[in-house]
Amino acid sequence: MYNRISIIxxxxxxxxxxxxxxxxxLNLPAIHLDAINFNANWVEIDKKERDKKIIExxxxxxxxxxxxxxxxxxxxxxxxDLIIWLxxxxxxxxxxxxxxxxxxxxxxxxxxxKCKERLDFNFIKYVITYNKKKRPIIEEYIxxxxxxxxxxxxxQNDLNKWIKEFTNNADVLLHIK
Numbered sequence: 731m732y733n734r735i736s737i738i739x740x741x742x743x744x745x746x747x748x749x750x751x752x753x754x755x756l757n758l759p760a761i762h763l764d765a766i767n768f769n770a771n772w773v774e775i776d777k778k779e780r781d782k783k784i785i786e787x788x789x790x791x792x793x794x795x796x797x798x799x800x801x802x803x804x805x806x807x808x809x810x811d812l813i814i815w816l817x818x819x820x821x822x823x824x825x826x827x828x829x830x831x832x833x834x835x836x837x838x839x840x841x842x843x844k845c846k847e848r849l850d851f852n853f854i855k856y857v858i859t860y861n862k863k864k865r866p867i868i869e870e871y872i873x874x875x876x877x878x879x880x881x882x883x884x885x886q887n888d889l890n891k892w893i894k895e896f897t898n899n900a901d902v903l904l905h906i907k
Contacts, residue, residue: 732756732811734788737796738803738868739816740860741853742826746841748814748889749796755897756794761787762841763797770844777801796841800867807875815868815882816889820861827857 735752737745746762753760766783767774774780784802787793788809795806807813818826827849834847872880883889 733758733792734810735794735812735814736806736810737794737814737816738798740818740820740823740864741857742823742828742830743816743818744826744886744889745796745816748816748893749794750841751893751897753794758792758794759790760841761793761795763795763799764839764842764845767797767799768842768845772845772848798864798868800864803868803871807871810879813872813875813880815872815880817865817882817884818886820858822886823857823860824854827853 735756735758737749737752739745746764749760749762752758763784766787767780769775781799781801784795784799785805787795788802788806831847831849836846836848839845839847872882881892883892
């Protein structure tokens, strides 16, 4: 079984939702990297301090970590028993971000305490350029990882099918659709 799972992918891909589902199913602590990166009201912490905290978390024996933060990917990938990459299209990322915004607008994000859901131009720009700018970095790191440690999902339906089989729990699908 898995003790350390890294979940990566673009914004709006469902990383945090998947992290929470697997955390509950496998009884592993969920670590949301955005919760490490942001203080209340989306104030970012110092990047060196953030990366240090992420590395410290990745050195623990059991975890499910969701988030990218590319400067710490290599270390997390090396420690992970399983890497799940939600490698969706830009359209699907945008769809997920907009869906979350309309559902959670002005409400606190459960995985990022004291941060209310918001949407601004810079974030939309990040989402739109993610596959062009950030995806190649992930591809570079992934190619050095043994294939049996990596699951890549290109479509939400494939992920849902895997979750159903992995957890033997069809009800889990209701949470990630």
